[in-house]
Amino acid sequence: MDWQSFWLTIRLAVWVTLILLVIGIPFAYAIAFSRWRWKFLVEALVGLPIVLPPTVLGLYVLIALGQRSPLGRFWISLTGQPLVFTFTGLVIGSVIYSLPFAVQPLASSFSSVDSRLLAASAVLGVSKLRTFFRVVLPLSISGVVTATALTFAHTMGEFGVVLMVGGNIPGVTRTLSIDIYDQVQDLNYSAANSTALALVVIAFVLLSVVYSFNRSLWRTFPRGQSF
Amino acid sequence: MEAIESSGQRNRSALEIRISKRRKDGFELDLEFAAPDGITIVFGASGAGKTTLLDCIAGLTAPDAGCIAIAGAPVFDSALRLDVPVQSRRVGYVFQDLALFPHLRVEQNVGYGLSGTDREERKRRVEKILDSMEILPLRDRKPEQLSGGERQRVALARALVTEPSILLLDEPLAALDLPVRMKIAEDLRRSIQNLPIPVLYVTHSRDEVFVLGERMVVIERGKLIAQGTPHEVLTAPRGETVAQLAGFENIFDAQVTAIHEERGTMTCRVGSARFESSQVEIETPLVKAVPGTKLRVGISAGDVLLATSAPVGLSARNILEGKLVSMWQRDMIVVAQVDCGVQMFVHLTLAARDSLALKPGRQVWLIVKTHSCHLLGS
Numbered sequence: 001m002d003w004q005s006f007w008l009t010i011r012l013a014v015w016v017t018l019i020l021l022v023i024g025i026p027f028a029y030a031i032a033f034s035r036w037r038w039k040f041l042v043e044a045l046v047g048l049p050i051v052l053p054p055t056v057l058g059l060y061v062l063i064a065l066g067q068r069s070p071l072g073r074f075w076i077s078l079t080g081q082p083l084v085f086t087f088t089g090l091v092i093g094s095v096i097y098s099l100p101f102a103v104q105p106l107a108s109s110f111s112s113v114d115s116r117l118l119a120a121s122a123v124l125g126v127s128k129l130r131t132f133f134r135v136v137l138p139l140s141i142s143g144v145v146t147a148t149a150l151t152f153a154h155t156m157g158e159f160g161v162v163l164m165v166g167g168n169i170p171g172v173t174r175t176l177s178i179d180i181y182d183q184v185q186d187l188n189y190s191a192a193n194s195t196a197l198a199l200v201v202i203a204f205v206l207l208s209v210v211y212s213f214n215r216s217l218w219r220t221f222p223r224g225q226s227f
Numbered sequence: 228m229e230a231i232e233s234s235g236q237r238n239r240s241a242l243e244i245r246i247s248k249r250r251k252d253g254f255e256l257d258l259e260f261a262a263p264d265g266i267t268i269v270f271g272a273s274g275a276g277k278t279t280l281l282d283c284i285a286g287l288t289a290p291d292a293g294c295i296a297i298a299g300a301p302v303f304d305s306a307l308r309l310d311v312p313v314q315s316r317r318v319g320y321v322f323q324d325l326a327l328f329p330h331l332r333v334e335q336n337v338g339y340g341l342s343g344t345d346r347e348e349r350k351r352r353v354e355k356i357l358d359s360m361e362i363l364p365l366r367d368r369k370p371e372q373l374s375g376g377e378r379q380r381v382a383l384a385r386a387l388v389t390e391p392s393i394l395l396l397d398e399p400l401a402a403l404d405l406p407v408r409m410k411i412a413e414d415l416r417r418s419i420q421n422l423p424i425p426v427l428y429v430t431h432s433r434d435e436v437f438v439l440g441e442r443m444v445v446i447e448r449g450k451l452i453a454q455g456t457p458h459e460v461l462t463a464p465r466g467e468t469v470a471q472l473a474g475f476e477n478i479f480d481a482q483v484t485a486i487h488e489e490r491g492t493m494t495c496r497v498g499s500a501r502f503e504s505s506q507v508e509i510e511t512p513l514v515k516a517v518p519g520t521k522l523r524v525g526i527s528a529g530d531v532l533l534a535t536s537a538p539v540g541l542s543a544r545n546i547l548e549g550k551l552v553s554m555w556q557r558d559m560i561v562v563a564q565v566d567c568g569v570q571m572f573v574h575l576t577l578a579a580r581d582s583l584a585l586k587p588g589r590q591v592w593l594i595v596k597t598h599s600c601h602l603l604g605s
Contacts (some may be wrong), residue, residue, distance in 0.1 A: 117328060119326065120320070121328075123285050123320040124340030124389060125389065126342060
């Protein structure tokens with residue numbers, strides 16, 4: 001296994017996960033609590049990366065970040081560097097690609113918090129923002145853990161978007177899944193196998209953490225018991 | 228708002244409410260009443276609109292039209308487009324399911340509404356109220372580690388510690404098991420009866436009405452159908468509907484005259500406000516009382532037997548002679564009003580009326596089993 005690709009992949013997954021927690025939480029809050037009638041359109045938009053082929057997503061991200069787009073030009077004027085085929089561009093593409101894996105678990109755990117608890121908080125004079133941090137978020141730990149693990153695992157394993165937006169530059173944009181692709185192209189199956197196995201093990205461990213955590217959570221707060 | 232000006236001299240504007248609201252499911256709430264400081268029972272069957280009323284007062288839902296004033300200060304007025312946000316209304320609200328925060332300890336739950344006050348002050352106030360409710364030793368427990376009664380006190384403490392200008396209790400005892408419920412109702416009354424704020428206590432339990440009530444309003448299908456003291460309400464002209472709601476068509480003031488501990492019974496002299504001088508005595512189940520104790524006795528009209536000749540050889544202990552005053556039919560039930568020293572309502576079947584050839588003025592005997600006499604507390 002190529003350790004340079006391994007650490008690059010980890011670095012990418014950590015950045016994407018952090019960014020998605022920061023922007024995913026307000027997104028999820030809006031989806032869980034807004035009564036806006038067109039909300040379903042936002043939900044559908046957020047869910048798109050789940051069903052679209054990564055190449056389609058990658059193509060649009062490539063165009064949006066490219067040197068002919070306003071965003072791409074703005075970034076060049078700001079930093080002197082293009083966005084595409086860089087680590088930053090890769091992070092942006094991955095954030096969009098993994099958005100639903102952060103937003104959906106968060107939104108569903110936010111909206112499963114008993115609305116009477118929110119009412120109780122409001123009646124006690126506590127603002128919606130403080131209520132979020134003191135009641136909603138603490139009672140949504142399982143959603144936060146799920147969102148973190150799924151985003152991390154999903155980002156580690158992405159391929160199509162990375163290839164489209166990042167290309168295949170060692171140490172900059174070559175992630176483990178690209179590595180596997182290269183190794184297979186070179187007919188180097190044993191190398192591909194060990195890299196693939198590493199990804200399988202990491203994904204399995206992450207999902208096990210999610211499921212064991214959610215199970216122990218249900219034991220602490222049994223369902224069906226009213227407070 | 229004349230009602231309150233005549234009855235609540237101390238604080239005529241403790242709570243004034245006149246609202247109408249149409250819910251999405253077609254249910255319409257249309258209420259106007261006022262409540263002075265102290266406990267006012269809001270009584271009604273499930274689905275009568277009681278929780279919607281409390282939610283309107285708290286600001287959790289907005290009425291379509293009308294106005295609400297708490298302690299003289301308007302918090303909602305559709306004409307002025309005034310709708311004070313729920314966070315600023317200073318309402319204490321104990322929810323039906325209590326809504327304690329499951330992840331916070333008792334102390335944190337109770338201090339939750341005091342986040343604006345400084346740490347020392349908050350600690351002092353939380354300790355003081357926990358102490359007064361006798362739950363200070365439970366301060367480090369989570370709600371799941373508390374009994375039903377303890378949770379109930381925590382919820383009440385959490386509402387009261389913020390010094391609200393009105394207290395709303397939505398069937399606070401509904402989640403408790405029956406045996407402990409009356410005991411906790413009694414504790415609750417002690418905690419809230421002397422509060423210098425209006426307390427709206429929503430219930431559909433007749434027992435709670437008599438333990439807690441000085442004043443009550445009765446709501447049926449979103450409308451106010453009666454108000455006054457529980458006794459006035461239950462003996463008012465509209466009393467038939469109310470009594471149906473209450474489950475007892477016959478409610479009497481009673482005074483214990485003798486205790487028969489060995490038999491598990493006692494004798495009470497019964498009368499209503501209008502029959503002070505009644506000499507009617509009935510045997511009731513024994514409760515903790517001494518001769519002279521005043522209580523109320525409720526007897527369901529369906530539990531009374533009627534005979535046209537003096538019965539003999541019966542196990543029932545209460546046989547009251549009287550005269551049939553009037554009779555009317557409601558659905559498939561005949562309601563007979565009998566004067567036997569007190570006015571008593573009896574339910575008969577149509578067949579029974581016909582086979583007994585009952586007519587007003589006829590001499591009858593009423594038979595009431597000891598255990599059909601429900602003692603309702605003073």
